[in-house]
Amino acid sequence: MLTQFKTRLTRKLSTPLAQNTMWALGGYGMRLFIQAAYFIIIARCLGPTQYGGFIATTALTAVLSPFVGLGCGSLLIKNVARDRRVFPDYWGNALFMTVVSGLASVALVIGVCTVLLPKGIPLQVIVCVCISDLIFVKLLDVAAWAFQSFEMFSQNAQLNVLLSMARLTGIGGLALAVHRPTVAAWTAVYLAGSVVAACVGVVWVTARLGKPKLALHRIRGESAEGFCFAASLSSQTIYNDIDKTMVARLSTLEAAGIYAAAYRLIDVAFIPVRALLNAAYPTYFRRGVDGIQATLKYGRHLLLLTLPYPLFAFAAIMFGARFVPYILGREYADASEALQWLAVIPLLKTLQFFVADALTGAGHQGYRTLVQAGVAVFNVLVNFWVIPAYGWRGAAWSSLASDGLLTVALWSVAAGLLMRQSNTGPMVKVLSEDPC
Numbered sequence: 001m002l003t004q005f006k007t008r009l010t011r012k013l014s015t016p017l018a019q020n021t022m023w024a025l026g027g028y029g030m031r032l033f034i035q036a037a038y039f040i041i042i043a044r045c046l047g048p049t050q051y052g053g054f055i056a057t058t059a060l061t062a063v064l065s066p067f068v069g070l071g072c073g074s075l076l077i078k079n080v081a082r083d084r085r086v087f088p089d090y091w092g093n094a095l096f097m098t099v100v101s102g103l104a105s106v107a108l109v110i111g112v113c114t115v116l117l118p119k120g121i122p123l124q125v126i127v128c129v130c131i132s133d134l135i136f137v138k139l140l141d142v143a144a145w146a147f148q149s150f151e152m153f154s155q156n157a158q159l160n161v162l163l164s165m166a167r168l169t170g171i172g173g174l175a176l177a178v179h180r181p182t183v184a185a186w187t188a189v190y191l192a193g194s195v196v197a198a199c200v201g202v203v204w205v206t207a208r209l210g211k212p213k214l215a216l217h218r219i220r221g222e223s224a225e226g227f228c229f230a231a232s233l234s235s236q237t238i239y240n241d242i243d244k245t246m247v248a249r250l251s252t253l254e255a256a257g258i259y260a261a262a263y264r265l266i267d268v269a270f271i272p273v274r275a276l277l278n279a280a281y282p283t284y285f286r287r288g289v290d291g292i293q294a295t296l297k298y299g300r301h302l303l304l305l306t307l308p309y310p311l312f313a314f315a316a317i318m319f320g321a322r323f324v325p326y327i328l329g330r331e332y333a334d335a336s337e338a339l340q341w342l343a344v345i346p347l348l349k350t351l352q353f354f355v356a357d358a359l360t361g362a363g364h365q366g367y368r369t370l371v372q373a374g375v376a377v378f379n380v381l382v383n384f385w386v387i388p389a390y391g392w393r394g395a396a397w398s399s400l401a402s403d404g405l406l407t408v409a410l411w412s413v414a415a416g417l418l419m420r421q422s423n424t425g426p427m428v429k430v431l432s433e434d435p436c
Contacts, residue, residue, distance in 0.1 A: 091210070
């Protein structure tokens with residue numbers, strides 16, 4: 001029996017999906033280790049108030065950053081996964097759209113940040129974060145998506161590590177050179193790391209996969225679908241991250257720092273599931289040619305394999321939360337309670353993403369976007385009510401409610417589309433009614 005188990009395990013681990021997942025997990029794991037190092041350095045050196053200001057800026061920028069490129073990354077993965085010959089067109093379009101829309105977004109987001117964020121955050125912090133996250137980080141993302149579209153997850157993983165390593169080098173050097181660095185100094189180093197990583201990523205993809213080619217006719221033909229991808233990512237960012245900015249604005253920067261530190265640890269716990277999702281993403285598009293039934297079957301299979309992990313993560317978070325003040329410092333004592341409130345989120349996100357990617361792969365990105373946008377609006381409205389009254393605790397309750405609502409809504413939409421496909425037969429009837 002032991003021999004049969006070993007044989008079966010070896011067979012499972014030798015599949016392309018398993019190998020790609022291991023590469024993605026290795027990249028995320030290495031990045032996690034590096035990020036943990038500079039996260040602890042930043043949190044301890046800046047303290048909750050300055051760290052809260054930095055996170056509030058990055059969170060607000062993240063809400064608008066998905067519109068940089070207008071979904072070019074998802075279009076690249078979708079089309080290249082089905083036909084690799086079109087790579088030069090989509091690689092060139094992605095670079096062009098990222099630079100043009102990124103430059104336009106920087107000016108817009110700086111203006112929005114100066115209005116919405118607390119006055120205590122220096123302008124230099126806002127400018128550096130916007131340039132970093134709206135141009136150079138997005139260029140690095142496009143490079144990583146290029147490798148992902150070819151399912152070259154070893155290179156994808158190395159790019160993921162590259163950005164974190166560049167930032168750790170700068171942040172570590174700054175911490176050694178300056179006793180108490182300001183948040184403005186941190187963000188300057190943050191920007192420098194993004195510039196270096198983006199340049200390396202773009203040159204590497206071009207040398208390995210081919211030169212970019214501008215094909216504007218494809219941009220015009222797929223602009224609506226690209227906007228749906230961008231709106232979906234933005235909505236996802238809103239219900240994940242906007243609460244950090246709202247806590248800073250409606251409560252205190254210290255509360256924002258405590259809540260952001262706890263949520264950061266929740267993101268860390270979700271990394272193994274995210275690795276599998278990234279490895280499976282191109283396959284969803286190939287299965288999607290056969291409709292929603294094929295992608296849901298694939299997603300359900302992956303979900304059943306993955307489900308034990310978030311249950312284990314929940315127990316580990318509840319037990320390990322008490323040790324947070326020993327790692328980050330006594331100023332983050334309340335982060336232990338926040339972490340326990342948020343412990344169920346990895347499970348909710350696991351239930352969400354496999355069905356959400358099934359909708360995307362089958363051509364129903366429009367429905368996914370509408371659901372996510374609705375939940376984003378719900379999250380913002382609830383935050384206006386609970387954060388002024390309950391601070392970071394209100395933000396945690398709002399996050400739980402939003403993720404629960406999103407889980408139910410996505411599964412309901414998928415079930416409805418599956419029933420309609422069974423009743424109407426041709427998939428064309430369903431696709432023609434998709435909002436995008």
